[in-house]
Every structure is written in structure tokens, then in C-alpha cells.
Amino acid sequence: MAGLVQNLPSPQDIVETTSRIVDEHRDLSGALIPVLQRVQQTFGYLPVAALQATATRLGIPYSEVAGVVTFYSYFTTVPRGLHVVRVCLGTACYVRGGKDVLRAVSDELGIEVGQTTEDRLFSLEQGRCFGACGLAPVLLVDDDVHQRVTAACVPEILSRYRDGDSGEVTA
Amino acid sequence: MPDHTNHRSINVSINGKTISVADGTTILDAALTAGVHVPTMCYLRGHEALGACRVCAVEVEGSPRLVASCATPVREGMQVRTNTRRVREARKTVVQLLMSEHDGDCTQCDRGDDCELKELAYLTGVRDLPYHGEKPPAHPDRTTPALSRDPGKCIKCRRCVTACNEVQQVGALFPQYRGYATQIAPAFAQDLATVACVQCGQCAAVCPTSAITEVRHTDAVLRALEDPHQFVVVQTAPAIRAALGEEFGYPPGTLVTGKMVRALRDLGFDRVFDTNFTADLTILEEGSELLGRLKRALTGDTGGDTRAGDTADHGAPAALPQFTSCSPGWIKFAEYFYPDMLDNISTCKSPQQMFGALAKTYLADELGMTPDRITVVSVMPCTAKKFEAQRPEMTASGVPDVDYVLTTRELAFLIKGAGIDLPSLEDDTMDTPLGLSSGAADIFANTGGVMEAALRTVHELVTGRPIPGDNLHVRPVAGLEGIKEASVTVSGAQGEWRFLEGVELKVAVAHGLGNTARLLDRIRSGEATYHFVEVMTCPGGCIGGGGQPRFTDDAVRQARIDAIYREDEGKPIRTSHTNPAILQLYEQYLGAPLGKRSHHLLHTTYAARPMPTGGPIG
Numbered sequence: 022m023a024g025l026v027q028n029l030p031s032p033q034d035i036v037e038t039t040s041r042i043v044d045e046h047r048d049l050s051g052a053l054i055p056v057l058q059r060v061q062q063t064f065g066y067l068p069v070a071a072l073q074a075t076a077t078r079l080g081i082p083y084s085e086v087a088g089v090v091t092f093y094s095y096f097t098t099v100p101r102g103l104h105v106v107r108v109c110l111g112t113a114c115y116v117r118g119g120k121d122v123l124r125a126v127s128d129e130l131g132i133e134v135g136q137t138t139e140d141r142l143f144s145l146e147q148g149r150c151f152g153a154c155g156l157a158p159v160l161l162v163d164d165d166v167h168q169r170v171t172a173a174c175v176p177e178i179l180s181r182y183r184d185g186d187s188g189e190v191t192a
Numbered sequence: 193m194p195d196h197t198n199h200r201s202i203n204v205s206i207n208g209k210t211i212s213v214a215d216g217t218t219i220l221d222a223a224l225t226a227g228v229h230v231p232t233m234c235y236l237r238g239h240e241a242l243g244a245c246r247v248c249a250v251e252v253e254g255s256p257r258l259v260a261s262c263a264t265p266v267r268e269g270m271q272v273r274t275n276t277r278r279v280r281e282a283r284k285t286v287v288q289l290l291m292s293e294h295d296g297d298c299t300q301c302d303r304g305d306d307c308e309l310k311e312l313a314y315l316t317g318v319r320d321l322p323y324h325g326e327k328p329p330a331h332p333d334r335t336t337p338a339l340s341r342d343p344g345k346c347i348k349c350r351r352c353v354t355a356c357n358e359v360q361q362v363g364a365l366f367p368q369y370r371g372y373a374t375q376i377a378p379a380f381a382q383d384l385a386t387v388a389c390v391q392c393g394q395c396a397a398v399c400p401t402s403a404i405t406e407v408r409h410t411d412a413v414l415r416a417l418e419d420p421h422q423f424v425v426v427q428t429a430p431a432i433r434a435a436l437g438e439e440f441g442y443p444p445g446t447l448v449t450g451k452m453v454r455a456l457r458d459l460g461f462d463r464v465f466d467t468n469f470t471a472d473l474t475i476l477e478e479g480s481e482l483l484g485r486l487k488r489a490l491t492g493d494t495g496g497d498t499r500a501g502d503t504a505d506h507g508a509p510a511a512l513p514q515f516t517s518c519s520p521g522w523i524k525f526a527e528y529f530y531p532d533m534l535d536n537i538s539t540c541k542s543p544q545q546m547f548g549a550l551a552k553t554y555l556a557d558e559l560g561m562t563p564d565r566i567t568v569v570s571v572m573p574c575t576a577k578k579f580e581a582q583r584p585e586m587t588a589s590g591v592p593d594v595d596y597v598l599t600t601r602e603l604a605f606l607i608k609g610a611g612i613d614l615p616s617l618e619d620d621t622m623d624t625p626l627g628l629s630s631g632a633a634d635i636f637a638n639t640g641g642v643m644e645a646a647l648r649t650v651h652e653l654v655t656g657r658p659i660p661g662d663n664l665h666v667r668p669v670a671g672l673e674g675i676k677e678a679s680v681t682v683s684g685a686q687g688e689w690r691f692l693e694g695v696e697l698k699v700a701v702a703h704g705l706g707n708t709a710r711l712l713d714r715i716r717s718g719e720a721t722y723h724f725v726e727v728m729t730c731p732g733g734c735i736g737g738g739g740q741p742r743f744t745d746d747a748v749r750q751a752r753i754d755a756i757y758r759e760d761e762g763k764p765i766r767t768s769h770t771n772p773a774i775l776q777l778y779e780q781y782l783g784a785p786l787g788k789r790s791h792h793l794l795h796t797t798y799a800a801r802p803m804p805t806g807g808p809i810g
Contacts, residue, residue: 072379082363084387087379091369098380 029100032070038063039074053081053089057096065101072098094149101144102137104182106130107161111150114158118171122158123147125172129179142183204266207274219261219272220248230274231283231312233290234349235262236398237745239358245349246286247312250274258282284316291318292325293372294401295344301402304605306742308400309347326372333377335385338407338578339393343375346403352376352395359731361706362525364389376403388528388803390705392521392729393575393599393738406575406739409596410606416567416596417460423559424567425463426456427547427626430471431573431637431734432600434755438741438748439604440614445751447759450619455607456571457620466622467570468629470546471636471645473777474518475768477794478540479650480785482514482724483689491691511535513700513715513722516642518542520580521729521738523798525705530712531800539795541593543636544570544577545586547626548593549793554781555626556589563589570597573637573737576729588793599739628773631760638753639703639733640669640676643726647680647699649769654682654689664766665757672732672746672753674707675700677722698722704731 030038042059046052056079060071067090076083090096108114108123127133130143137144153159156168160178167178200215206226213222218241223230234245243263250261253271258279261272273279291313298310333341348367353376356365367374368381378387396404416424437446456464487493488510517523517538526533541549547570552563559566570577574597580586581594598606607614622628632648635641644666651659658664659680668678677700685693700722702708708727714720730736732749735756765771782789 082357082366084363084366084368084377084379085357088366088368091380092367 030064030068032068035064035068035070036074039071040078043075043078052079053086054093057086057090061096067096067098069098094147097135097144097146099135099144100137100141102141104142104162105144105146106179107146107148107151109148109151109153109157109159109161111148111154111157113154114150117157119158121172122160122170122175125175126160126179129176143179202266202268202270204268204270204272206272213266215265217266219250219252219259219264219266219270222266223250223261223272223274228274230261231315232262233308233312233347233400234351236351236354239354242350242354245290245347247283247290247316249279249282249286251276251279280317284318287313287316287318288321288323289325290347291321292323293327294347295327295330295342296321301345302405302408303345303402307402308743312400328369328373328375331381333383334407335383336389336391336407336579337582338391338575339384339389339396339404340407341377341384341404342402343377343381344403345401346376347401348374348376349400350376351398351400352404355394355398359704359706360390360392360394360729361709362388362390362392365395388801390521390524390528390729391576391579392705394730395738396575397730397736397738397740397742397744406599406602407578408602409569409578409598410602410609413569413596413598413606416569419567421565422567423462423561423565424460424569425465425551425555425626426461426569426571427465427467427470427544427551428452428456428571429467429544429573429637429734430634430756430759431737431740431752432571432603433759434637434735434752435573435600435740436604437614439601439608442615443751444748445755447755448614449759450621451614451617452603453622454617454620455612455614458612458617459606459610461569463623463626464620465547465551465626466629466633467543467547467572468633468636469626469771469773470543470550471518471633472630472768472771472774473546473550473794474540474543474636474642475632475645475649476774476778476785477546477790478514478516478538479646479653479769481538481540482646482650483653484786485510485512485514486695486697486723487691490695513725514538516646516726517796518636518642519576519727519729519734520574521576522705522708522727524576524579524801525708525729527798527801528803529709530716533712533716534798534800537798539797541586541794541796542577542580543633544572544597545580545593545796546794548581548586548595549588550777551626552589552591552593553793554777557781563591567595568593570594571600571603572597573600573734573740574730575599575738577739585796600737600741601739604741625773625776628771629763630765630768630771631763632766632768633771634756634760634763637734637756638670639728640666640671640701640726641733641756642728643669643678643699643701643724645768646724646726648767651680651682652767653769654686654692655684656686657684658767663761669699669701669726670753672749674704675702675711677701697724699724699726701726703728703733703736705729 046056072086076086110119134147160167160170201212202215206223211226230248233247234242241263243260248261249258251273330344357363364387368377375381416422433449437448453464515537517540548568551568556563578597581597586593632645669676679696679698681696682692702711735752736749
């Protein structure tokens with residue numbers, strides 16, 4: 022799977038899929054966040070057209086939709102790579118070297134937080150506590166939790182995903 | 193809104209004084225009842241409290257923490273202290289923290305004495321700033337013709353969000369990002385010009401600082417006044433005379449018409465005219481348009497206008513209800529959110545634009561000048577008028593109808609800056625002919641006023657008799673209720689209007705775009721039917737416009753409305769169609785209402801605006 026480039030969804034696909042997701046959540050009060058989660062799970066990110074369709078179909082101002090998207094670090098509006106690397110900078114991870122881990126990942130991948138590698142294999146994000154403070158500092162690759170990470174072991178962790186191996190699941 | 197209808201009364205002690213208030217009353221309001229003013233910042237009276245800023249903190253016995261008085265209801269036996277050392281120090285710290293994110297160079301600021309943050313800092317004893325917060329990127333947004341945003345001045349009180357979302361239901365502004373990076377802004381902190389903003393300025397009217405304010409035309413106006421080649425005329429909207437005085441220490445509701453005229457002359461304007469004149473003209477054009485639509489709709493006569501043969505109105509739609517078109521924020525709102533109803537909006541330009549078009553043609557002819565030598569300055573209670581003036585279609589004489597638009601606040605700034613002491617001025621009167629007006633024109637300033645003015649004229653044209661009722665007033669459409677309805681059954685219709693005999697004419701009035709959206713949705717669904725609907729963008733109408741003196745609440749709105757009705761009742765002429773200057777204008781220049789010349793100068797078209805983002809708030 023190395024070097025796999027995902028195809029971006031077409032605008033029509035985005036609007037149709039988003040509309041279907043909104044309709045499935047229509048009866049739910051506070052539907053906005055569940056809708057955004059589902060849309061992001063579907064496309065890997067939140068395309069602008071999906072956010073506009075969400076606003077229109079839910080009858081919520083676009084500014085409010087954008088306000089929620091920009092408030093939560095979980096949401097992203099840029100296409101993401103096949104693997105999303107999220108380095109926790111919550112309090113526990115921060116004091117135990119989370120920032121060094123983030124620097125190491127950033128250097129290894131050659132991208133900053135919020136960016137995606139050119140081959141669309143990795144995206145880098147920072148997290149605000151994954152609820153695993155006892156394992157700090159924590160690094161998440163997709164759904165895999167890597168615990169007590171040091172800067173030195175970052176290249177090795179990432180290489181497993183380059184080779185198509187999902188890596189050692191430690192939690 | 194929390195339910196405050198419970199009538200059980202609660203005993204509460206405020207600073208040792210026991211009072212009894214209704215269950216559900218907030219500590220803030222209970223304190224006010226006890227005569228104690230607790231300072232606030234994010235709280236907007238009449239809207240649900242956010243409790244976000246904590247400026248209104250008070251001490252409640254038995255509670256370990258200070259509570260936000262705006263968001264806390266009283267309980268039986270509650271002991272509240274609003275002025276202890278602990279409260280004072282907490283408030284001061286809160287204000288210092290608010291200021292730590294504020295770009296607070298007061299000597300380089302558009303906001304004058306009415307800056308609420310500066311006053312609050314003074315009152316809470318802030319004399320130093322110990323905290324220095326990280327500030328969001330300073331990116332002033334000057335992309336729209338009417339409003340400019342300066343995020344560096346914003347303290348995130350979110351009052352503008354309440355105005356834009358709850359009151360106007362436009363939804364252009366919302367908090368974006370989080371923490372220090374938070375901005376109150378359009379989606380993704382884009383520029384205002386990229387989103388559906390109607391330019392009403394209700395955000396600017398509630399902003400406590402200069403984070404959102406009008407785009408200033410003051411310097412351009414001063415330059416025009418200094419230019420010896422320009423003949424500079426000014427028109428003042430009816431709402432100015434009932435509000436300008438507030439900028440000079442008069443209580444709300446003080447009429448300063450005569451002093452305002454004198455001040456404008458002292459500023460150097462070559463002629464001082466009245467938008468009231470073209471308000472009267474609007475009634476004749478819009479009233480004729482309404483009668484034409486009614487005739488086509490009720491008799492099936494599609495042969496064009498009912499008046500003289502020089503009409504340009506053939507084939508015009510008979511869409512009913514007819515909506516008024518004076519309020520440019522409403523026009524833009526309809527172009528964004530109700531494009532299917534544009535045929536229902538009167539084709540009449542607003543009085544501001546009619547005035548500009550006539551000043552550069554009719555007046556220019558009279559003065560023997562070309563239109564480019566005349567500069568038309570408007571004084572408006574409105575920010576959207578700045579947007580309207582630069583609409584490309586508003587160029588009837590070949591140059592823009594209106595060159596510059598000053599808000600009431602900007603006029604006050606010019607008067608003060610020129611060293612003119614408004615209260616000491618002698619009364620003066622407007623110039624003729626574009627300064628003569630009826631009382632019907634005055635009431636264009638408030639919600640229900642355009643409707644009442646139109647009904648005064650239409651009723652008399654159709655039946656030959658004045659509209660029945662209390663001193664020509666149409667009380668059911670007056671006042672601050674959000675949506676108002678009335679109906680008049682026509683009795684004694686004469687001549688060409690006989691087809692209206694016995695017809696129950698139904699009218700409705702909405703002010704504030706949230707109320708307007710609710711009314712439009714009922715009309716669109718067929719749930720409600722009317723013949724004529726007045727819409728004003730701002731709560732209370734123009735007297736509550738986005739360019740009026742700050743701060744405007746319902747008490748201030750009502751005081752200004754009362755003053756406007758006094759101005760109306762004091763006029764010798766009360767109906768638009770009996771204004772001799774208007775009759776002369778038709779005789780000498782325009783011909784008949786809806787005639788060819790009127791069509792060219794006084795009427796306009798609308799176009800759907802592809803909505804860049806999102807939908808209207810449902």
C-alpha cells in the first residue's frame with residue numbers, strides 16, 4: 022500500500038453523500054457534530070462543499086458550522102493521508118516530552134501540523150488528550166495507540182506504516 | 193428564553209435591602225429593582241444571558257464562588273452583595289483579562305466617548321494592565337462598503353453574534369477557532385465580503401468597542417465641502433432628528449430638527465434638504481404601484497397602468513403582497529434568502545436614492561449645473577445605505593445618485609470636530625423645494641410608519657376621505673411588537689377605484705429580519721395572505737438603525753418613536769399627496785406617478801445573489 026494516493030471525492034459525490042448523512046441525523050437534536058464526524062469518517066476530511074451542504078440542509082448558519090469545525094482539533098478541512106498521526110499535547114503528554122515527539126514526527130515526515138505528505142501517506146495532527154494519560158507521551162497512528170514514545174523511536178514506528186504493516190498495537 | 197411567567201414572588205436581599213421580585217428574575221434585574229446597577233459586558237437586555245464575560249459577578253452568601261448575576265435567577269432568602277472588596281477585585285481582574293486581548297490604543301481609535309470597555313475599565317478601577325495575552329493575528333477587514341471589522345479590538349463578548357443570528361437571522365458572524373486564536377468572524381475568519389452579510393450594522397450598534405463599525409465617509413465629505421468646484425447638498429433621513437441629540441447630551445426622544453439644520457449649514461453645505469421630501473414622493477410612486485397591482489390582481493386587467501398614457505409600467509407583475517423597498521438591508525436579505533419573492537418588492541428606489549437621482553437632474557436643471565458638479569451627501573441612521581449608494585444601478589443621471597453616506601454618529605463627529613455647540617444653536621429650516629415634507633414622511637423613521645403613510649394617501653385617493661381613526665394614525669401597525677397586522681375594508685371607493693369597494697385590504701408590518709423571515713415563511717407557505725407588507729431591517733425601524741447613537745434598547749427605541757409621531761403631528765401637512773412641492777415636481781418635471789421619467793429616475797430592479805455559503809437560519 023506504500024505510496025498509495027487516494028482519489029479525492031467529486032463535488033457531486035460530496036453533496037449527495039453529505040445530504041444523505043444529514044437526513045439520517047435529522048431527528049437528532051444537536052445533530053451537527055455527529056454529522057461532521059460521519060462526513061469526516063467518510064471522506065477523511067471535511068470538504069468545504071460538505072460543510073456548505075450541512076449548513077443548508079440543517080438550517081444552521083455556515084459561520085456556526087465553521088465555528089464548530091475550527092473549535093475541535095479533531096476536525097480537519099484539508100484532505101488527509103492514508104494514515105493520520107496524532108501526537109498528544111495534553112497536559113500529561115506535554116510535560117513528559119510530547120513536544121519532542123511532535124518535533125521528531127514532523128522532521129521524519131517533513132511536514133508541519135495540519136499538513137499531509139506529498140504521497141498522501143501521512144497527515145500530522147496534534148491532539149488534546151486521548152484519555153490515556155498514564156501512557157504518556159502518547160502517539161496515535163489511525164486507531165493504534167503507541168505509548169511512552171520517545172523522539173528516538175519515532176522513525177521506527179512510522180516505518181511500519183510505510184511498509185503497509187499496521188504496527189504493534191499497544192493499547 | 194427562560195420562562196419568567198411564574199408569578200410567585202421571591203424575597204431577596206440586595207446589599208442588605210430586602211425586596212420582593214417575581215420568581216425567575218435574575219440577580220441582575222433584582223439588583224436593578226433595588227436601585228443597584230451591576231456592570232455588564234456580554235449581556236444584551238432582551239436576550240438570553242451568555243454568562244460568558246463574568247463582569248457582572250456578585251457575591252451570594254453560602255456560595256463559595258462568585259456568580260454571574262445576568263445568568264443566575266434569585267432564590268428565596270438569597271443574600272446578594274454587589275459591592276464587596278472581593279467582588280470589586282474580581283471584576284477588575286476580569287476587565288484586565290478582557291483588555292489583555294484588546295488592542296487598546298485609545299488615541300488611535302474610531303470609538304469615542306461611548307466606548308463601553310473604556311468606561312468599564314475606568315469604573316472598575318483598572319489603571320494598569322498586568323496581563324499580556326497572546327493576540328489573534330491582526331487582520332482588519334475592510335472588504336465591504338458599509339462595515340469594517342478590526343479583530344484586534346474585539347473582546348469576544350459575542351453581542352454581535354446575538355444581533356446577527358438571533359435578531360436578524362443572517363448568521364454571518366460566529367466564534368471561529370479556539371483559545372487565543374478565537375475570532376468573532378464569518379466562517380473560517382474569512383472577510384465579510386465573502387459571505388451573505390446584509391450590511392445592516394446591528395453588529396456595529398451593539399459592539400462595545402470599535403471591533404465592528406461603519407466605513408467612514410467623514411473625510412471624503414470634508415474634502416467635498418472644501419472643494420470650491422463642488423455644489424454640496426445634504427439630505428437627512430427622518431430618523432436623524434429624533435436621535436442626533438443623544439450625541440450631545442439630550443435624552444432619547446429629543447427632537448433637534450432645527451438645530452441639526454443650522455449645524456449642517458455651519459458645516460458648509462450649500463443646501464440643506466430633507467429625505468422626507470422623497471419619502472413623500474415614495475408614497476405617491478409606491479401607492480400608485482400598489483393600486484396598479486391591486487387592479488391587475490383583482491380585476492384581471494393586465495393592460496398596464498391605470499393612469500395617464502405615458503406609463504412605462506406595461507406588463508409589470510401583479511405579484512401580491514407588495515413589499516416596501518425603503519430599507520436596503522431588507523433588499524439584500526431578500527436577494528440572498530428569498531430570491532423567489534423579488535417580484536413582490538416595490539420597484540421604487542428608496543427615498544435616499546430618489547433624492548440623489550432628483551438632486552442630479554431636477555435640481556441640477558434648476559441650478560443650471562451638470563450632475564457631476566453636484567455632490568450629494570446623505571445623513572442616514574443606517575449602515576446599509578452606504579452599500580445601497582454604491583449599487584451599480586443607482587446612477588440615474590450617469591453618475592452615482594448619492595456620493596457619500598454619513599451615519600448619525602458620523603454627523604455628530606463632524607459637528608463636534610468643527611467646534612459647533614449644537615445645543616446652543618438657533619433653529620433653522622430646510623431649503624426648498626427638496627426640503628418640504630408632510631408628517632407622513634416623518635414616520636418613515638419607525639416601524640409601521642411607511643404603512644401608515646401609504647394608507648393615509650391610498651385611502652384618501654380611493655375614497656376621497658381621510659383614513660378613519662385616531663388623528664390619521666393606524667395604531668395596530670404601530671409599536672414594537674415584531675409582526676403586526678391590520679385590515680381596512682374599503683367603503684366609498686370612487687371612480688376608477690370602484691373595483692376596491694368592499695375589499696378587505698390586509699396589511700402586515702415586520703421589523704428586524706428575524707421577524708421578517710418568520711412573516712415571509714408564512715406568506716410563502718400560503719398560511720398568511722396580505723396585499724401590502726412593510727419591512728424594516730432594524731428593530732424599531734430606522735430609528736433603531738445600525739448607524740444611530742449607541743446604545744439603543746427598546747426604551748430608547750420607544751422614546752425616538754414617540755418623538756417622530758410628535759414631529760408628524762406638528763406638521764401642517766400630514767399626507768404625502770398634499771405636499772405642494774411634490775405636486776409641483778410632478779407638474780413641472782415628472783408628469784404622473786409611474787410615468788416614463790419616474791420609471792427612469794425613481795425605480796429600480798433587483799437580482800438574486802448567488803449565496804456563497806450556507807442558508808438562512810431556519
